[in-house]
Amino acid sequence: MTTAVATPPADHHAEEHHEHPAWLAHHFDDAEQQFDAGKLGMWLFLVTEVLFFSGMFCAYALYRNRNPEVFEFCSTFLNEKLGAINTGVLLFSSLTMAWAVRASQLKETKTLIGMLAATLGCAAIFLGVKAVEYSHKWGLGLFPGKFYVSQIEGAHHSEVPYLWYLCIPPLVLLVCFALYYVYGIVSASKFHLRVAGPLVVAAGCYFAGVGLGVFLEAEAEESHSMAHVPSSHTDHATADHSHDAALPDAALPDAALPDAALPAVIPVNLLGMEVSPTHDVAISPAESNTPDASVNQKGMAGLFFSIYYCMTGVHAFHILGGMAVITWLIVKSAKLEFHSKYYGPVDNVGLYWHLVDFIWIYLFPLLYLIT
Amino acid sequence: MSVVTKPVTMPAPSKEAGTEDNYLTHSSGFLSWALTLDHKRIGVMYLACIMSAFALGGCLAMMIRLHLWNPNLDPSQAWLTNKQYNQVFTLHGAVMVFLFIIPSIPAALGNFLLPIMLGSKDVAFPRLNLGSFYLWVCGACFFLFSIFATGLDTGWTFYTPYSIESQGPIVAATMGVFVLGFSSIFTGLNFIVTINTMRPPGMTWFRMPLFLWAVYSTSIIQVLATPVLGITMLLLAAERVLGIGIFDAKLNGDPVAFQHFFWFYSHPAVYIMILPAMGIISELMSVHSHKGIFGYRMIAYSSVAIALFGFLVWGHHMFTAGMADVTAIVFSALTFTVSIPSAIKVFNWVGTMYKGTVSLNTPMLYALAFIFLFTIGGLTGLFLGALSMDMHLHDTYFVVAHFHYVMMGGTLVAFLGGLFHWWPKMTGKMFNDFWGIVSAAIVFVGFNLTFLPQFVLGTRGMPRRYASYQLEFQDLHRLSTIGALMLGMGLLVAGLTLLHSLFYGKKAPRNPWGGATLEWECSSPPPHDNFSSAPAVGDPYEFGNIEYDSKTGGYIKKK
Numbered sequence: 001m002t003t004a005v006a007t008p009p010a011d012h013h014a015e016e017h018h019e020h021p022a023w024l025a026h027h028f029d030d031a032e033q034q035f036d037a038g039k040l041g042m043w044l045f046l047v048t049e050v051l052f053f054s055g056m057f058c059a060y061a062l063y064r065n066r067n068p069e070v071f072e073f074c075s076t077f078l079n080e081k082l083g084a085i086n087t088g089v090l091l092f093s094s095l096t097m098a099w100a101v102r103a104s105q106l107k108e109t110k111t112l113i114g115m116l117a118a119t120l121g122c123a124a125i126f127l128g129v130k131a132v133e134y135s136h137k138w139g140l141g142l143f144p145g146k147f148y149v150s151q152i153e154g155a156h157h158s159e160v161p162y163l164w165y166l167c168i169p170p171l172v173l174l175v176c177f178a179l180y181y182v183y184g185i186v187s188a189s190k191f192h193l194r195v196a197g198p199l200v201v202a203a204g205c206y207f208a209g210v211g212l213g214v215f216l217e218a219e220a221e222e223s224h225s226m227a228h229v230p231s232s233h234t235d236h237a238t239a240d241h242s243h244d245a246a247l248p249d250a251a252l253p254d255a256a257l258p259d260a261a262l263p264a265v266i267p268v269n270l271l272g273m274e275v276s277p278t279h280d281v282a283i284s285p286a287e288s289n290t291p292d293a294s295v296n297q298k299g300m301a302g303l304f305f306s307i308y309y310c311m312t313g314v315h316a317f318h319i320l321g322g323m324a325v326i327t328w329l330i331v332k333s334a335k336l337e338f339h340s341k342y343y344g345p346v347d348n349v350g351l352y353w354h355l356v357d358f359i360w361i362y363l364f365p366l367l368y369l370i371t
Numbered sequence: 372m373s374v375v376t377k378p379v380t381m382p383a384p385s386k387e388a389g390t391e392d393n394y395l396t397h398s399s400g401f402l403s404w405a406l407t408l409d410h411k412r413i414g415v416m417y418l419a420c421i422m423s424a425f426a427l428g429g430c431l432a433m434m435i436r437l438h439l440w441n442p443n444l445d446p447s448q449a450w451l452t453n454k455q456y457n458q459v460f461t462l463h464g465a466v467m468v469f470l471f472i473i474p475s476i477p478a479a480l481g482n483f484l485l486p487i488m489l490g491s492k493d494v495a496f497p498r499l500n501l502g503s504f505y506l507w508v509c510g511a512c513f514f515l516f517s518i519f520a521t522g523l524d525t526g527w528t529f530y531t532p533y534s535i536e537s538q539g540p541i542v543a544a545t546m547g548v549f550v551l552g553f554s555s556i557f558t559g560l561n562f563i564v565t566i567n568t569m570r571p572p573g574m575t576w577f578r579m580p581l582f583l584w585a586v587y588s589t590s591i592i593q594v595l596a597t598p599v600l601g602i603t604m605l606l607l608a609a610e611r612v613l614g615i616g617i618f619d620a621k622l623n624g625d626p627v628a629f630q631h632f633f634w635f636y637s638h639p640a641v642y643i644m645i646l647p648a649m650g651i652i653s654e655l656m657s658v659h660s661h662k663g664i665f666g667y668r669m670i671a672y673s674s675v676a677i678a679l680f681g682f683l684v685w686g687h688h689m690f691t692a693g694m695a696d697v698t699a700i701v702f703s704a705l706t707f708t709v710s711i712p713s714a715i716k717v718f719n720w721v722g723t724m725y726k727g728t729v730s731l732n733t734p735m736l737y738a739l740a741f742i743f744l745f746t747i748g749g750l751t752g753l754f755l756g757a758l759s760m761d762m763h764l765h766d767t768y769f770v771v772a773h774f775h776y777v778m779m780g781g782t783l784v785a786f787l788g789g790l791f792h793w794w795p796k797m798t799g800k801m802f803n804d805f806w807g808i809v810s811a812a813i814v815f816v817g818f819n820l821t822f823l824p825q826f827v828l829g830t831r832g833m834p835r836r837y838a839s840y841q842l843e844f845q846d847l848h849r850l851s852t853i854g855a856l857m858l859g860m861g862l863l864v865a866g867l868t869l870l871h872s873l874f875y876g877k878k879a880p881r882n883p884w885g886g887a888t889l890e891w892e893c894s895s896p897p898p899h900d901n902f903s904s905a906p907a908v909g910d911p912y913e914f915g916n917i918e919y920d921s922k923t924g925g926y927i928k929k930k
Contacts, residue, residue: 299623
């Protein structure tokens with residue numbers, strides 16, 4: 001390298017430069033430098049991502065430490081089965097992503113696009129399940145913070161079709177991708193077909209996720225009500241009775257203090273029916289973590305759902321971001337751009353995708369598996 | 372080695388005639404700038420935008436000082452209403468911190484200089500670099516919106532619970548900060564990767580100019596601290612829009628948690644502001660004393676040490692906010708440790724001048740002003756770091772004076788020094804040194820006149836952020852306002868000197884000051900690709916073989 005410096009005349013400099021293929025940016029000397037720069041950049045970006053989430057993990061630790069009973073109570077509203085399925089889906093997508101990296105190194109374009117499509121599809125399933133979870137909670141009035149509806153009211157079921165709203169954008173995308181696919185067939189362009197195929201599959205996967213979620217959520221609901229039919233008979237009478245008295249208090253503005261929020265006359269195990277689908281009658285009231293009425297209000301349970309929506313919501317946005325870059329990779333793969341010396345983008349997106357997966361691995365037990 | 376450098380330092384005569392291709396003339400047209408990936412052009416665009424932000428923040432500062440000319444004990448007689456006053460000081464703080472000081476040195480000078488000083492063709496991710504610039508512009512637009520909308524009045528710190536209840540456009544402002552944060556993160560990330568992976572052969576870590584060490588340390592803070600600010604601002608926006616209650620005591624949330632989150636970023640951000648300034652001073656001291664830097668390694672390590680200690684001291688902003696006694700004592704003790712690397716730097720700079728051949732030109736005068744002002748700012752920080760003193764001085768003008776001595780007396784003065792120092796390199800024009808010296812003198816006197824009285828005001832009990840004051844404070848306040856006007860004049864002279872040079876300045880030589888770092892080895896202004904071939908890297912502070920050449924008016928490296 002130092003000898004290169006010694007050649008003086010300016011007009012020879014052009015020849016002095018390395019052969020610069022199109023995939024090597026002008027300011028890099030060689031493929032290795034470009035790859036190392038990209039990789040270090042991605043790792044640093046992942047560090048910032050971890051720190052970005054760390055703020056919310058701190059908030060989680062702070063409030064769980066203060067009100068452990070709130071977290072235990074609220075966690076029962078989260079459907080563990082759906083959470084577990086989503087965990088599995090993301091873990092599988094990490095496998096397909098890693099496979100895609102290998103395929104890009106080996107220049108196996110078909111495998112590469114297939115694996116990227118599988119990753120994209122898994123991401124869509126994840127979001128579909130998440131949409132069911134969110135809309136189910138919104139229907140129950142489990143909103144963040146000051147919009148939280150006290151679950152004392154029991155049968156609060158909103159008529160707003162939240163799930164349909166969450167299905168509109170993917171539906172539009174599905175139609176667009178299908179049209180794009182048709183265009184690919186008409187123009188007989190291999191490139192367009194290679195890109196459009198995975199996109200159609202991914203958009204379809206979202207609805208598979210929604211279907212799966214709806215099915216399991218309904219099942220959980222059923223077992224939930226079944227388990228409580230014998231025991232909650234008498235409670236319901238009391239509930240209906242005290243319901244009217246409790247309602248005005250429950251609807252108090254958010255300024256209500258924890259203890260003053262609800263009159264103590266409300267039978268404690270009234271809330272039992274909302275507590276847990278898995279709790280059976282065998283557990284004595286003392287052992288079952290039937291929450292105090294003070295838990296079930298905006299400043300307590302509401303705060304849990306604030307943290308829940310913030311953490312899973314920001315995570316979901318990261319999934320969306322990941323889907324966007326995977327789509328970009330599919331386009332690049334369809335142009336046959338990757339080979340053994342240039343696969344940095346696949347590798348780096350893979351790193352990002354593993355991180356998104358990794359964060360979910362923490363979110364799942366911290367939110368769903370508390371009890 | 373010296374044979375090797377010959378072609379680089381001894382250009383063909385035709386090249387000195389001003390006809391050569393440089394980054395300014397490489398291509399033309401609006402889009403060639405707006406879509407450029409050249410780090411030098413991006414640096415220049417940053418410079419222009421940041422100086423506009425500075426002008427805006429400066430005008431707001433003048434409004435504050437003019438308002439405080441009178442005690443305003445009767446608000447109906449005052450120039451600004453109390454609410455307007457709140458908005459003006461909030462915008463002054465927010466614009467100066469987020470739009471000017473944080474990006475000033477790293478984004479403008481850093482972008483321009485980092486690859487050249489390193490000997491590389493560009494930063495590692497030129498597109499990301501341009502993206503950072505547009506993120507900055509986008510964040511600035513959010514701020515402009517909050518100026519022209521109903522007015523932001525929370526102070527630049529957005530403390531809850533007031534920021535939850537204020538009628539101002541908090542969401543727009545927090546989103547602005549969020550976006551600006553990402554601009555800062557990407558710049559920092561880019562610089563770290565560039566320094567780690569793009570050093571040419573021969574450029575070892577300890578042959579890097581100290582400015583690069585400082586920028587590198589700054590970048591570490593940017594990457595590690597800014598995301599926390601990002602999530603804090605996001606949660607605050609969610610608080611406003613969704614009422615999540617995490618920071619809202621009414622919903623059982625914790626407002627002090629906001630302060631912890633906020634200062635976890637914003638204290639390290641103080642070092643984002645001052646570290647690159649220290650890097651500039653290290654360059655200026657050595658080059659204008661024509662003597663190798665004293666204690667190179669200690670200065671380099673102390674930059675990294677400041678960056679790391681900076682993460683452990685955020686609690687000292689919150690001594691009065693309610694913390695456990697032990698926590699407060701620990702934060703106080705850690706705060707004092709920051710003074711050690713800072714003092715190392717100051718002693719090394721003074722040591723550099725000892726027995727040097729000091730040229731008292733404009734950049735050097737600014738550098739000397741920096742040492743004086745920064746020392747005052749740093750030492751008064753010790754008062755505030757001591758728990759017993761802080762209880763009394765917290766939220767008084769003493770704090771205002773302290774951080775202006777560090778941020779303005781430190782960062783701004785160093786920025787101006789650096790701007791004058793590298794102006795010939797950036798524009799290819801020499802400025803008028805006489806008027807530069809005049810500007811440095813006025814700025815120095817005006818600055819002290821503005822802020823020294825504020826130390827006295829603070830110790831006498833004048834609280835900060837008040838639109839009115841007791842009559843006993845009037846003399847000191849008026850002194851401060853006169854100083855502020857003078858400071859404004861000084862900055863105006865500095866600006867006009869630089870602008871004048873653009874049109875009437877004489878052509879700058881390759882190496883006008885006799886620097887030994889790599890940027891002085893390419894022409895002024897540098898060519899599009901910085902170096903046509905990898906430059907020979909030597910000791911950045913070896914001045915023995917650099918001699919004045921009266922033909923070009925600059926310095927030349929001898930064999």
